[in-house]
Amino acid sequence: MKWWPVLWKKFVGGLLVICPGLFLSREGPCIQMGAAIGQGMGERLFHTDQLLLSCGVAAGLAAAFSAPLAGTMFLLEEITFRFQIREWLTALAAAISADLMTVLVYGTRPCLWLPVKFNLPPAASPWLILFALVLPVLPVLVLPVLPVEQPGLVPPLHSPAQQGPTTPAAVISDPGWPVGRQLIGW
Structure with missing residues (x-):
């Protein structure tokens, strides 16, 4: 990715x-801007982008949620899928410094404080106790009443790669998917 246009x-x-x-x-823009800054610094200063890109992801998430760990x-589990001590320590240092700067600049008061x-x-x-007991049971009562198959709809597939679009907008806008065609009347 080209880091400057993203930033x-x-x-x-x-x-x-x-x-x-x-x-x-x-949260999303913070992570993306942090990754772009990390990639830009890595390319300009060290002529590599992977390590500082990872540090930017961790720093962006730490700045957004005030949670460096x-x-x-998140970086180790969802982005890199590996644990290397060098990468973990540099990402932790970047996340702690980003959290520190966020607290120093914005304070500890929440952004949307009400x-x-x-x-x-x-x-x-x-009433709260009643709602806490009844609300989890409602789906169990409603699901047997719903029709199992509707004529013309495709049965759910088991492989995520074969499922096609998953968001409602994609389902409606993709005329190649049978459910989308039915919903928009094609």
Whole structure:
């Protein structure tokens, strides 16, 4: 990936969404911008991009969630699929420094902090207990009532590679998938 277009587009796009007051999840862009910065520094300073790209991923996640260990473990478990002490220590150092800078710049107050001015009265406790007991049982009661097969729909496939589009927008917009064709009337 080319790191500079990713970096400036994520930054400008984030500003265009956040400044008017729209909601934007900061986790994804933080990780992507952190990886782009890591890749850029790796290419410019050390003529390699893999190690610092990994450090940027961990730092971006640590900055977004204020959790350096979680950022490092996410990198090892989901991105690299291996444990090398050099990679783990440098990613941990990057994640801790990113978390430290986030706390120093923004403080410890949450970004979308909403003061709680209303507490539930003690009389609501039985209702909460009832909801906690009933809500997990509802799917068990509803699933047998649902039809098992609907005419014309493709039965679920077992292999994720054969499932085709998984998001509703992709299902509706992909005319090659039978369910999508039925939903849009083709």
